[in-house]
Amino acid sequence: MHEMSLAENIVQLIEEAARQQSFTIVKTVWLEIGQLACVEQASLRFYFDVVTQGSIAYQAKLEIIEIAGQAICKECKLKIPIASYYEVCPHCRCCNWQITAGDCMRIKELEVA
Amino acid sequence: MCTTCGCGIGPARINGKTLQWHQHPDKPLLYRPFEHTHSHKNIQVPIFGQFPNTVQRKTNSTYSHVPDLSQTRIIKIERDILTKNNHYAAKNRRYFSRHGIFVLNLLSSPGSGKTTLLVKTLQMLQNQLPIAVIEGDQQTDHDAARIRATGVPVIQINTGKGCHLSAQMINQAIQQLPMMNNSLLFIENVGNLVCPSAFDLGEAHKVVILSVTEGEDKPLKYPDMFHVADLMLLNKCDLLPYLVFNIDLATNYAQRIHPDLPVIELSAIQSTGMSSWISWILAGYRRAAITT
DSSP, X not given: OTHHHHHHHHHHHHHHHHHHHTOOOEEEEEEEEETTSSOOHHHHHHHHHHHHXXXXXXXXXXXXXXXXXXXXXXXXXXXXXXXXXXXXXTTTOOOOEEEEESOOEEEEEEEXX | OOTTTOOSSTTOEETTEEOTXXXXXXXXXXXXXXXXXXXXXXXXXXXXXXXTTEEEOOOOSOOOSSOOTTSOEEEEEEEETTHHHHHHHHHHHHHHHXXXXXXXXXXXXXTSSHHHHHHHHXXXXXXXXXXXXXXXXXXXXXXXXXXXXXXXXXXXXXOTTOSSOOHHHHHHXXXXXXXOTTOEEEEEOOSOSSGGGGOOOSOSEEEEEEETTSOTTHHHHSHHHHHHOSEEEEEOGGGGGGSOOOHHHHHHHHHXXXXXXXXXXXXXXXXXXXHHHHHHHHHHHHHHOOOO
């Protein structure tokens, strides 16, 4: 349920941007959420609707761009796709890898008026 | 989460006092009441090309009191959702580093024995070095009372309906917690094996506690927590003769999520295995200490 805090943080960042860039309506919010980030997307969408009520993003559509998990295997040095923390390297079967993408949660951009 | 408006910050309390950032003078029903106190007379009209990181979509209509929804622009934000938390975490970390304070964030599900382990640890260390504790729970100050009974200074943060401690809460708590240079600070997070993993508090290490009554596969079921932890304590090992629990399997699962994760088996209540845990703390404490 920390998705509620995440949604609040999103609204705060939007309001900060609104003050700096003088917009009053947010139409679309694009997020980048990594496959490995500790975020439940359905829950985030639910809380986004709740916390944007009465804010400048109350009409905003939430678009989530999912970023695929990627890692470098520390044993065989190959780039590997990783969808969860308990996966093993498809090449050498070890679980000793370093994440290179897919653990982010960011606001990418806004469509505003 | 606030029961008045539904937002997640309040009514978080530190030692029973509401945190400063949250106020409800007129009890609005909405999360954030629509603020229409501003004037539109001198509003800055967005003009094409005015903001360097924006892209204008359509420019064929004039600006009016109500924003023209056909005239939209794209603004690049490119910021981490947890920017604010990370800002406070960095601030806390700088403070801890400047004062040589070694900070451990203790994480586990409810009932794993965190507070019992903490009380035992305090009793073993309190005559050797200055220690302080920040307790996090949704409600009550029961845990703070148990810590206070040892004589160690403690601050209780009640998160209300909140499911984790945030770096901002810790920032406020440390302003009220007297700590000497070269102290050891324990933060006992809210009992929750999911949410606290996402929030950096500025600690040196996250320590996850798994009790043997919980089942070996918890690391696989809640991987985020074991991924971010730097140490796993396997607690309540005195109960192993009465349980079906395979320590090797639990360790294997944890190390599948986090290769080389150190694991210490102990029983806080029987004081077994505590010496390895104490040595681990002291090694980190000495590294963090500053010479004054």
